[in-house]
Amino acid sequence: MEEEFEFNNSEEAQQSIKRYEEMIRNEDQYFFDSQAFEYIIDNYIEKNDPVKALQVIDFAVSQHPYAAVFLIKQAQLLLFTNQVNKALKALEKAEMLEPSDADIYVLRGNIYQSLEQHLLALENFKKALTLAETTDDILLQIAFVYQNMHDYENAIVYIKKSLEQNMENKDGLYELAFCYDILDKQEESIIFYKEYIDNDPYSFAAWYNLANSYHKLDRFEEAIDAYDYAILIKENFASAYYNKGNALVQLDRYNEAIEVYRQTFEYEPPNADTYCAIGECYEKLGEMDEARSYYKKSAKMDPKLADAWFGIGVTLNSEERYFESLHFYKKALELDNENADFWFAIADAYYKLGQIPESIQAYDKVLEYNPVDVEAWLDYSTLLYEQGRLWEASETISEAIKNNPDAVELYYRMVAYLIALGNSDEAIHYLEIALNADPDKHYILFDYLPQLKENHLILEVISRFIK
Structure with a gap:
């Protein structure tokens, strides 16, 4: 859990900083109370200067040797500068001075997590749980450890505990969706999100995740309704518009999907994926010129998007421009060489051009990558x-x-x-x-x-x- 530093811009804070810098210039030793030292340390952290912040902490520790707060800040900065062993030693000293400070165990848990020592991370986070006044973030940290251990069942348990304490934690909802998805427990996730919405009907994140769960179960009508609620609560929710468009495509409602995809442009800049999705809708409607126009926009915006190049090829193929389509299929293939659909299209184009040996080679690739x-x-x-x-x-x-x-x-x-x-x-x-x-x-x-x-x-x- 990263500590959030709030820089205090009060007159007292500014005087402390000014006095400290004067001391450094004069190569002297002034005394500062602990509050003043915190102002000065946070000033350098705010300026993204961890080296100077650590120098201040050295002064602070020498003048206030029994203040654990400076050792905790020192550990945070040492971790930030990749001095992990020194950070752990600073926390050992802090624990000796203030063994009931939850921040010590949270920070140590983060260190062990970064070292992939998951059991030690859990031990420290769980110790922090017994000491902290608010624990929703710590519960979420424990869930992350379980995720990294691929123990998604336990991760779900701790995410739910976190959400019980803080229903506003959107990160928790998205992490829960991820875990349910990994475990392929969409039905269970639907039950949870419905209960959550009963308690907080205006949670756009809950409606969105409920919609995604319906979508994964091919319950597209219900997904669209849930996306609509998410959009009603958060009008500028571009991801909800995009996913609603995808659900409409699954129902062959291509004209509606195009309109919904276009609505995303009101709330975020156009992107290659959305242009490509619109192109596919026009392709399905048989409007190949429009489809090609959007596929080209997509490829221009992201030349590494294989589906855009492939889409251009499909539109040319539909006009019996097989030789031209091959060029674009091959561009797609350069970006995704094991895509069976691309190989299938190439095999078909070669066949139509009468290039039978090349077609046979391409079919071999199709069936190598997709034998079903x-x-x-x-x-x-x-x-x-x-x-x-x-x-x-x-x-x-x-x-x-x-x-x-x-x-x-x-x-x-x-x-x-x-x-x-x-x-x-x-x-x-x-x-x-x-x-x-x-x-x-x-x-x-x-x-x-x-x-x-x-x-x-x-x-x-x-x-x-x-x-």
Whole structure:
């Protein structure tokens, strides 16, 4: 916990500082009471001059050897200047003089926390709890230690205790949201935030975190309502507008999302992420010129935002400008080389340009980074099939099924390839698996190979499952 120094600008404080500086110039020794020394020390801290502040403390300790306050300030400054061992020694002396001063244990807890000695940090913070008059910040410090130990259950316990004492502590609410998120306990977090709001209905942070919890559970309508309450309480809450926009996107309400994203510009400068989000909305609406305009704004503002470059590529692809789209896909890939979506788009662009070897290499990358992308497996196998590489196409689908055993589309596709290979028995085996899983999707087979509508063996098997 960082000590907040409040510099006293009173006439008494100014006289003390003036007198101290006169003493230094004269290379003399004046006596100052402890209050005057505190004024002088805080003056140098205010001026961000820890070296001079430490010099004053040396004088203060020599004149007031039993005042623990100076040793505590000395420890704070030594810690600030990375003299950790000296800081700990100063605190040892302070503890001998004033063992009931909670600040000693809080500061020592912070030191041990910075050294990642978590158990010693906990020991000191918990000692401080027994001594301090107000403990909400200390409880939060204990929660941080537990977070660093990856013990999020205990962190939640202490954050809640802190919030019981100080419901205004927004940091506590956000840390609680983080812990619930890590533990994937969104339902539990919703219960907590609702109870919190019952006690403090005007807490914009509680409404915001409640909305985020709904959002993570795909309860987008409820999330939007909660974001609206947060915005009602804090009109300039840009993050709430942005997340509300994201929730609207999930509901395909793109025009509304654009308006909400734009509202963030009233309360904070436009940023690359928001421009990119607006671009994506226009893309979904099929307004590719507008989409490209916003993606370009995003990329110009943050050239390292891969999604912006990718978005430009998508808009060009939609206009069948495949060669141009490749250029932007590759720029995106330079920034995020393991993004399966980028590789998929590149594979498709190469395919449309007739550059089959390059397309195959890109599909290999897609499936390396995302082996559960069923569409990628299907498209890759189609490419191989069209090249007359029937056995490779069937092997590709076999590998796809290993990675996606519940994807019925793959089984129907395997039937088509096995029939093409003349392997009717195995084709029927896969067809029966597919029909058992989802008979209504048998049309997939005929969509891909219409000639199978004339295959009596296939039709006979299907008729056993379709009444």
